[in-house]
Amino acid sequence: MTRRHARRARPSRPWPVVAALTAVVAVAVAALFVKLDGGFGGRHAGPATRAYVGVFAPPAPASYSGVAAFTAATGVRPGLVAYYSAWNEPFRAGFAAQAAAHHALPLVQIDPAGISLAAIARGRYDAYLRSYARSVRACGLRVVLSFGHEMNGTWYSWSYHHARPRVFVAAWRHVVTVFRAAGARNVTWLWTVNVIQKTIGVPSPARWWPGSGYVNWVGIDGYFLRPSWKFAALFGPTIKAVRALTLDPVLISETGATQAAGKAAKITNLFAGVRAYGLLGLVWFDADKHRDWRLAGPAAVSAFRRGAQTVAQVRP
Numbered sequence: 001m002t003r004r005h006a007r008r009a010r011p012s013r014p015w016p017v018v019a020a021l022t023a024v025v026a027v028a029v030a031a032l033f034v035k036l037d038g039g040f041g042g043r044h045a046g047p048a049t050r051a052y053v054g055v056f057a058p059p060a061p062a063s064y065s066g067v068a069a070f071t072a073a074t075g076v077r078p079g080l081v082a083y084y085s086a087w088n089e090p091f092r093a094g095f096a097a098q099a100a101a102h103h104a105l106p107l108v109q110i111d112p113a114g115i116s117l118a119a120i121a122r123g124r125y126d127a128y129l130r131s132y133a134r135s136v137r138a139c140g141l142r143v144v145l146s147f148g149h150e151m152n153g154t155w156y157s158w159s160y161h162h163a164r165p166r167v168f169v170a171a172w173r174h175v176v177t178v179f180r181a182a183g184a185r186n187v188t189w190l191w192t193v194n195v196i197q198k199t200i201g202v203p204s205p206a207r208w209w210p211g212s213g214y215v216n217w218v219g220i221d222g223y224f225l226r227p228s229w230k231f232a233a234l235f236g237p238t239i240k241a242v243r244a245l246t247l248d249p250v251l252i253s254e255t256g257a258t259q260a261a262g263k264a265a266k267i268t269n270l271f272a273g274v275r276a277y278g279l280l281g282l283v284w285f286d287a288d289k290h291r292d293w294r295l296a297g298p299a300a301v302s303a304f305r306r307g308a309q310t311v312a313q314v315r316p
Helices: 015-037 065-074 093-101 117-122 126-139 165-181 231-243 263-276 298-309
Strands: 050-056 080-086 105-111 143-147 187-194 217-224 250-257 281-285
Touching (some): 065 298, 105 187, 217 263, 231 250, 263 298
Parallel strands (some): 050 080, 050 281, 187 217, 250 281
16 A cells, blocks of 8 residues: 555554454355355356256267267257376367367366376476377367366375375476466366265365365266265265365266166256255266266156256356
8 A cells, every 4th residue: 555545554464463364354255155155166056057067978088979879868968078088198189179069168087097196296297298288279179177086085096095195286286387388278177076985084185285276176076876865965075175275166077876876866966956056067977887877767867857957058
């Protein structure tokens, strides 16, 4: 504040006091945000939610045929189409172009399977990352990228049983930095975590948070396995933990339901949860892997179609 704009200069506050006041204000704003929203999701809770309805449908990215079949079966044209990319695999620009032609965003989960996160952070794989980044930049399309999803789980080589959270954070920041240096500004960075499941040792993802300067969206993966499971209990604790870190948009980035859990009922509950928490949307895992998550049968297909109709889809 200059003398020209103030009648009387105020003494500056000590930095610790400023920081404390800032923290209090942030907490108060977050609490008000939650109170007004009725959940921990976003600003647009309720029937008018604009959201992405997405899908992973094999054999993506080798072919768009699975996505086309999903669209034909459900009557829902996805706004996000996902695929999983092995380390050292090039960016599939052709698949991204097909997604764009169908008015969808490509969402790529880059999996560093068997790769040292520390080596990534040290720059050992920068040639690969720069090549990938140049391909993404050259495609000229908006691309959603994630790296090392479900790192707070125990089942991947990059998870916390194999790598410390601080090493993951260093690797994540390095990947983002390399892409930005290569001019790949058309990337939306999706930080993807697993739902908190303390019974099987999946903790809060807070220790893996790379910082708001390195993340645009947050993804949460979770599946309905039992009839008693509901959206609030399955996703709510993780959404709350994420909201303590950031107010970035939250996407249910990988989800499904078993037939034993009551697939049609869970789909209805899933869309209701996305609306109630004001989330960015959801990505259905339409594959037979470990369990059969595919939409099958008129009840499940009808529930998915009705659910998609309750949100106004975002289009790129």
